[in-house]
Amino acid sequence: MIEAGQPLGVEQPKSFAFTPENLERAKVAIAKYPPGTFSPIMPLLHIAQEQAGWLPTAAIVACADLINMPHIRAFEVASFYTMYNRRPVGKHHVQVCTSGPCHIMGSDDILHTCRNKLGVHGHEVTADGKFSVAEVECLGACVNAPMVQINDDYYEDLSPASMEKLLDDLANGRPVKVGSQTGRQKSCAASGPTTLKEVK
Numbered sequence: 001m002i003e004a005g006q007p008l009g010v011e012q013p014k015s016f017a018f019t020p021e022n023l024e025r026a027k028v029a030i031a032k033y034p035p036g037t038f039s040p041i042m043p044l045l046h047i048a049q050e051q052a053g054w055l056p057t058a059a060i061v062a063c064a065d066l067i068n069m070p071h072i073r074a075f076e077v078a079s080f081y082t083m084y085n086r087r088p089v090g091k092h093h094v095q096v097c098t099s100g101p102c103h104i105m106g107s108d109d110i111l112h113t114c115r116n117k118l119g120v121h122g123h124e125v126t127a128d129g130k131f132s133v134a135e136v137e138c139l140g141a142c143v144n145a146p147m148v149q150i151n152d153d154y155y156e157d158l159s160p161a162s163m164e165k166l167l168d169d170l171a172n173g174r175p176v177k178v179g180s181q182t183g184r185q186k187s188c189a190a191s192g193p194t195t196l197k198e199v200k
């Protein structure tokens with residue numbers, strides 16, 4: 001059982017077991033990789049996180065045991081990627097990208113807007129359990145910077161005002177628009193087309 005390196009101040013459940021349905025999903029994931037390799041650890045961790053809502057140490061161990069992977073190797077994977085939450089997160093887990101392009105486009109303001117509006121810092125979850133905020137590396141949507149990922153969805157072309165509105169809407173259960181918040185089509189130039197303007 002892994003003990004060193006567990007996040008401080010996090011109450012860990014003593015055990016974790018996949019539900020029968022998720023165990024079947026885990027077996028399907030394992031079968032996609034060559035036998036005896038550790039490659040299935042990533043989808044297994046995803047399934048475990050989906051089930052528990054976050055990734056307790058006991059869940060990491062259960063995933064490793066399914067493929068006879070040394071616990072510490074599985075822990076290395078789980079602690080490297082920010083997509084794995086080794087602490088409980090809010091119902092809406094806001095991941096703010098602060099890498100190069102997002103930084104240039106104002107991600108600091110987006111991060112401050114989230115933290116100030118929600119009153120959370122570090123790994124805290126809001127008192128009502130609705131929100132948590134994390135600062136993460138590039139999420140691969142640089143063209144639409146600055147952006148955040150909330151649970152499985154991307155919200156792009158943000159400003160402090162649109163970020164605040166997004167948080168308000170989520171807090172109040174109102175529908176929100178996924179993708180660009182300025183209405184631009186996917187990753188098309190924000191200033192509009194510069195070529196192929198006339199269709200003949």
Ligand code: FES
Nearest residue numbers: 097102138141142
């Ligand atoms: S730098 Fe933010 S998505 Fe790439």
